[in-house]
Amino acid sequence: MNFIIEAVVRAIKELYQTDIAAKDVNLQETRKEFEGQVTLVTFPYTKLSRKGPEQTGTEIGEYLKANVGEIAAYNVIKGFLNISIANSYWLGQLNNNILRDDFAVIPSNGKRVMVEYSSPNTNKPLHLGHVRNNLLGFSLAQILTAAGYDVVKANLVNDRGIHICKSMLAWREFGNGETPESSGLKGDHLAGKYYVWFDKAYKQQITELIEEGQTEEEAKKNAPLIKEAQRMLQQWEAGDSEVMNLWNTMNGWVYEGFDATYKTMGVSFDKYYYESNTYLLGKDIVEEGLEKGVFFKKEDSSVWIDLTEDGLDQKLVLRADGTSVYITQDLGTAQLKYDDYQMDESIYVVGNEQDYHFKVLFLILQKLGKSWAQGLYHLSYGMVDLPSGKMKSREGTVVDADDLMSDMFETAKQQTEAAGKVDGFGEDEKDKLYHTIGMGALKYFLLKVDPKKRLLFDPNESVDFQGHTGPFIQYTHARIKSVLSRAGYNAAATHTQAELDAIERDLIVWLTKFPDTITEAATSHSPAIIANYVYELAKTYNKFYHEKSIMQAESESLKQFRLMLSAASAKVISKAMNLLGIEVPERM
Incomplete structure (x- = not known):
């Protein structure tokens, strides 16, 4: 909404003879209970206008409506100026932006990021905790790639x-x-x-x-x-x-x-590192730290760093017998990774029980003067519980990843058949669909929650076709594809529409948010932002589908326009779900 920001800057200049910077204009999404799509908080400008927030909002609103063709109306609620943008603007966004092949294709920013995830031990299979780790890491890599980064997906295997x-x-x-x-x-x-x-x-x-x-x-x-x-x-x-x-x-x-x-x-890696090859690397860095005075030796020859002035404690970096500890290895591996790829950012996807460890690791590397240490980031995530309770791997009661995924396929099969969504499917097609829905349910449930939060995973709830779930979004995509197929939609043709219904406009508004949502998710390191965006988009499409007839539209032109809007919705749903590592079926 840069054109509104620029217009507000001009309004303040002309109304109150004051120059303000574009960065000082704070626009928000209008709350659902009010008319409008964009809201400007007017309180910061009352000192300039020497008037109350409502009168200030009215004056700015009148200026915007009179001078900006894309602004159709406004209303002021206390200190909030709610701006309604003209239908012509939204139609232009649909035809000239959303429908383009390069919509939401963000150009390269020239930066490289490594995302390290999975990090399994070779003494046992992957479990539910690893599932969240892998899904977070892979999805974040997808999102960062979409946001213009050159991404390296790495796996450090604990094999010794x-x-x-x-x-x-x-x-x-x-x-x-x-x-x-x-x-x-x-x-x-x-x-x-x-x-x-x-x-x-x-x-x-x-x-x-x-x-x-x-x-x-x-x-x-x-x-x-x-x-x-x-x-x-x-x-x-x-x-x-x-x-x-x-x-x-x-x-x-x-x-x-x-x-x-x-x-x-459905996850993959570009580079594997093995602890058996890296566990000795940190010893050179320990020597470097001793030479720089960052580390110190105790009488027993063990090597330490004193971080008490940083609010932490003293940390052992090399045992008295010269053997490595975990932090030793991680120092060496961090240097090796940077030497290999010279990345601008290195993200560690590791559970929150290691929060302290990574604070220490990053701080030591900064004190050692590593220029790249400022680009280190710990994507800390919470534990996943099942209704039956916490996992305990050494007692053999671990929630095994393979068993969990197999159970998800079976749950998807039962609920899909009960919902009558596989009529006319062959057996192979059914099996593929159960896999797609089962994995979509699992991935979406684990990714829709902010990574930092602990969550309770309920397999049955995750496969609800009507809830805040992956299968609901997958079914929405399949529904759109079915409509387009039955209507014989011609994707090459474009169709204009003079007027927009409120729900049609709302759907276009949601579609326009996709590129900014990708950028926000990448910056926040949170796939949950994409997950919740695509759910709201699917909800909005379903509201549109139920309120507005497509096949029996009042005119052929209106029918084709609504088909075009449906095709755009399917495209964005598919792209958003792909960023979560989730497939969307063509039919259900």
């Missing part, structure tokens, strides 16, 4: 450490040579099975040692299994061939399993 050795040791001790082929299990599920077995056997050993008179703390340290797992980790770090062969074999199983899950989920 004591937790990986636990699965390896349990398989060696209890596996009897079991493989994904012999067991019929996906490789990541097989590794997870032995991770759970380790935990159960370890707890049993702890119980036995406590019964023999050891304290719980002593028992945890002295249990034979944990000692053997620690020895296996030392062997791995020493490059023991037998341990390395087992590690490569089991990781290979897991990667194959992950790839299948990612494919079903």
Whole structure:
């Protein structure tokens, strides 16, 4: 609405002989209960007019109506000037902007962004928490790309450490040579099975040692299994061939399993980093920090940084024995990522339990003088719960991502058949539709909520065709496609309309918001902004569909105009849902 901002600047100049900057004009969307599309708050201008906010609003409104052809009317409610924009403006937006192939195609801004997400451990399959992580990361990457950024999608795989050795040791001790082929299990599920077995056997050993008179703390340290797992980790770090062969074999199983899950989920990556290759990188940065006086050594030779003046605490960055801690590795990996891609921004999609860790990481890199550290961002997200309660992976009660997605397909099948939306479909077409609706339901439910908020995922609620859900939006798209198909709509033709009904205008208004919504979502790092936008657009289209006849319109010209408006709505719904990683069906 730049033309209104410019007109307000001129109005203030002419009415009150004062120059103001365009950035000082604050326009808002008019509240639904009032007439108009744009609202100007008049309170800031009362000092210039030396009049009350209502009289000031009336004077500005009269000026705008008299001097700006696109402004049809105005009303003033207390200190708020509500502006109604002429139908000719909205029709021009539809014909000259929305219907163009390049509508909402934002040009490159020359900036590169890395989005790191997923970050799985290779000792167990992906779970519900990983699902939210992957969907957030992939959707944000889609949105940033649409907003003009060059995006690199990265996955840092946690493929080393004591937790990986636990699965390896349990398989060696209890596996009897079991493989994904012999067991019929996906490789990541097989590794997870032995991770759970380790935990159960370890707890049993702890119980036995406590019964023999050891304290719980002593028992945890002295249990034979944990000692053997620690020895296996030392062997791995020493490059023991037998341990390395087992590690490569089991990781290979897991990667194959992950790839299948990612494919079903519809997410992908441009670059993989592996902790096994990066965990030593931070030691050079520790030396750099010692030389710069950013870090200090304690008497036991451990290396620390003092962040107390920054409101944090002292943080260990290298153990006394010279081994790395998590922050050591993350310092090195951050440098490696920048060396690889020189990105302007690096986004870490990680749960909010790591908020403190990332505050420390980013602050250390800034203190080390890394110019790119200002571009680091932690997309912190809340936990996902199911009605049955919180997940506990080590006890084998994790909500498995594969099982969850399979359940979503079944739920989609049941509700779609109950709603009678697959009449005339072949079996393959039905299966594809159940997958599309099930994944759309899951993705939309997890993405419509602000990432920072914890959420309760209800699978049945997510597949409601009438609620604030993915399937509601998918069905709206299919409904539009059905209307266009039955009407034989000619996309090459354009049709003008002298007048607009209120609902037709409202629909065009929503369509014009799409490019700015993409920019806002990219700036805010929030797919929820896109999700809620496309829901409101679908709601508005359905209101239009029920209030205005398309096929029995009063004239052929009006029919074609409404078909054109429908086609524009389908195009934007499809593009918006694609930014969420959600497919929209052509028919249901």
